[in-house]
Every structure is written in structure tokens, then in C-alpha cells.
Amino acid sequence: MAIESNKTVRLSRQRETILAELRKVKTHPTADEVYDMVRRILPRISLGTVYRNLDFLSSRGVVLRLGGAGTQKRFDGTPEPHPHLRCSECGRVEDLMAPIHLPSLAAEEAMGYTSLRCDVEFVGICPMCANSKM
Amino acid sequence: MAIESNKTVRLSRQRETILAELRKVKTHPTADEVYDMVRRILPRISLGTVYRNLDFLSSRGVVLRLGGAGTQKRFDGTPEPHPHLRCSECGRVEDLMAPIHLPSLAAEEAMGYTSLRCDVEFVGICPMCANSKM
DNA sequence: ACAGTATTAGGAATTCTTCTTAGTAGAGCG
DNA sequence: CGCTCTACTAAGAAGAATTCCTAATACTGT
Numbered sequence: 001m002a003i004e005s006n007k008t009v010r011l012s013r014q015r016e017t018i019l020a021e022l023r024k025v026k027t028h029p030t031a032d033e034v035y036d037m038v039r040r041i042l043p044r045i046s047l048g049t050v051y052r053n054l055d056f057l058s059s060r061g062v063v064l065r066l067g068g069a070g071t072q073k074r075f076d077g078t079p080e081p082h083p084h085l086r087c088s089e090c091g092r093v094e095d096l097m098a099p100i101h102l103p104s105l106a107a108e109e110a111m112g113y114t115s116l117r118c119d120v121e122f123v124g125i126c127p128m129c130a131n132s133k134m
Numbered sequence: 135m136a137i138e139s140n141k142t143v144r145l146s147r148q149r150e151t152i153l154a155e156l157r158k159v160k161t162h163p164t165a166d167e168v169y170d171m172v173r174r175i176l177p178r179i180s181l182g183t184v185y186r187n188l189d190f191l192s193s194r195g196v197v198l199r200l201g202g203a204g205t206q207k208r209f210d211g212t213p214e215p216h217p218h219l220r221c222s223e224c225g226r227v228e229d230l231m232a233p234i235h236l237p238s239l240a241a242e243e244a245m246g247y248t249s250l251r252c253d254v255e256f257v258g259i260c261p262m263c264a265n266s267k268m
Numbered sequence: 269a270c271a272g273t274a275t276t277a278g279g280a281a282t283t284c285t286t287c288t289t290a291g292t293a294g295a296g297c298g
Numbered sequence: 299c300g301c302t303c304t305a306c307t308a309a310g311a312a313g314a315a316t317t318c319c320t321a322a323t324a325c326t327g328t
Binding site: 019022023024025026027028029030031032034054058061062063064065066067068071072073074075076077078079083084085087088092093094095096097098100101102103105106109110111112113114115116117118119120121122123124125126127130 | 153156157158159160161162163164165166168188192195196197198199200201202204205206207208209210211212213217218219221222226227228229230231232234235236237239240243244245246247248249250251252253254255256257258259260261264
């Protein structure tokens with residue numbers, strides 16, 4: 001999957017609307033919630049288009065896809081909070097060795113949430129993926 | 135979905151092995167990677183059992199399920215790093231209003247990862263889910 | 269040993285996401 | 299203005315990940 005930087009990028013009505021609608025809300029919608037939002041403006045848009053554009057936009061860093069690449073969930077045998085490193089390309093997750101000060105939250109800042117723990121994840125491109133891109 | 139605290143919990147051979155294997159590794163395996171690991175010890179285990187037990191164990195806080203509840207990805211129109219609140223029950227994500235100091239990472243601590251950004255997520259139970267549990 | 273029930277295997281069903289194909293539409297150029 | 303090139307789209311099929319269902323199994327307490 002090489003980088004093709006000489007491709008013309010087109011801001012289609014669909015792509016523009018998806019981005020605008022996503023920026024309008026303060027929630028963090030799933031793909032099909034975005035689909036519903038956009039469909040009120042462009043009733044003929046397809047779900048595939050929404051997925052493709054969310055992909056496109058997040059790969060450019062214009063929007064954020066929470067939870068990183070890959071559709072599978074990952075599990076950690078150590079339940080104590082500790083920082084992770086996640087590759088945005090291949091989805092791999094490993095423990096971060098550097099000592100990091102975990103932020104904490106006072107009860108009155110928690111907006112009503114209970115049993116809070118803090119997950120810190122550094123998201124980037126792992127050495128293997130960085131190599132295979134050249 | 136009420137809390138039934140008088141249920142006997144049974145530590146079956148399957149559940150025990152899943153936990154032991156998960157604790158053995160420093161990677162953060164997906165459910166089917168756990169399935170592969172455990173199958174070398176209990177060849178007749180089923181994938182459904184692995185899923186059910188990973189669910190069970192993470193709901194008890196014995197292991198960690200990264201990326202929270204819900205299988206759908208969520209999108210954020212604001213690409214600048216900012217802390218989130220995620221409900222481990224319903225999967226909802228919202229912006230945290232309290233100002234938090236985001237940890238940062240020196241290049242030599244990044245274990246070869248590049249283009250790093252930092253995601254901070256506080257995971258807990260949102261007010262709505264806390265209510266519906268009573 | 270017996271009853272009651274938590275747990276399992278196996279596979280079907282569901283849910284979410286990606287892919288395929290044929291067609292559409294915008295940009296550059298004569 | 300018409301032509302060409304190609305990014306993009308709609309529609310639905312295909313694929314992948316996860317959950318659900320059912321009958322059978324195996325602990326646990328009595």
C-alpha cells in the first residue's frame with residue numbers, strides 16, 4: 001500500500017456533509033449514527049459511503065477514530081491501569097515501558113460517572129508498519 | 135439486567151486456563167488469539183466459551199478489555215487530543231470537561247513508534263447506566 | 269446419590285464493516 | 299461546449315467479529 005501523493009482529492013457533497021455533521025455534534029457518534037445524521041440532508045447517501053469517508057477523513061487526521069485500527073477487541077491480563085502503545089495501522093497494542101504519570105479525576109469532575117479508571121494510550125505508527133510503508 | 139450477587143461462581147477448567155494463558159503473555163491478544171493459545175491446552179474448547187469468559191472476567195475487573203464496551207467504532211470531529219469519558223456498560227463516549235494535563239512522551243521512550251498522539255480516556259459507568267442497574 | 273444450576277460445545281444468527289461493480293459527476297483541456 | 303480522465307458514489311453482496319441458542323455436561327451443597 002504505497003503513498004500516492006499526486007492524487008487529486010475531491011471534496012464531494014457527501015464527504016463535505018459527513019464532515020460538517022460530525023463537527024456539529026459534541027457526542028461521538030458511531031458510523032451508523034453519522035449515517036442517520038447525514039441522511040437527513042442527503043437521503044440517497046449509502047452506508048458504504050459513510051464508512052469510506054470516515055476512513056478517509058481519519059486517515060488524513062481530519063477526524064479521530066476512537067479505539068484505533070482493527071475491529072477486534074484486545075484483552076490485557078493485568079487489570080491495574082498502565083499506559084499502552086497502539087499502532088494505528090496494524091492495531092497492535094503493547095505496554096509502554098516508560099513511567100508516565102496517570103492523570104486522575106476528582107469526583108466532582110467526573111460528570112456523574114462512577115467506578116472510574118484512567119486509560120492512557122499513545123497512538124502512533126509502530127516500527128514494523130513504518131518500514132513496510134517505504 | 136439486575137445484579138444477582140448470590141450466584142455461585144464456578145472456576146471451570148476453561149475459565150481458569152483462559153485467565154492463566156492471558157496472564158502469561160505481555161502482548162494484548164484478541165479473542166481469537168486467546169482461543170488459539172488456550173486450544174493448545176484444551177483442544178475441545180469453543181470460541182464462544184472464550185468470548186463468554188473474557189466478557190465475564192472483564193466485567194469482574196479481573197482482566198481488561200481495551201477499547202471499552204460495544205463493538206462499534208466512534209468518531210470525533212475534533213482531531214486535537216482531548217480527554218474522553220467512556221461508559222463501560224453502554225459504550226457511550228463524551229468529552230471530559232475538566233482540564234487534564236495530558237502526558238507526553240519523549241522520542242527515546244516511544245519504543246520506535248512515530249507520529250504519536252496521546253489518548254486519555256476515563257472509563258466508568260455513566261449516570262444513566264448506574265440508574266438502570268438498581 | 270440426587271437435585272439444582274453454572275457452564276460448555278457446536279453451530280446458527282446477528283451485527284458491523286469492507287468490498288465489488290456499474291454508473292455518476294466534477295475538473296482540466298481543446 | 300464537448301471530451302476525457304478519474305475520484306467518487308449507490309446498492310447490495312460478501313466477509314469478519316461477536317453474540318445467541320440448545321442440548322448436554324459437570325460442579326456444589328445437601
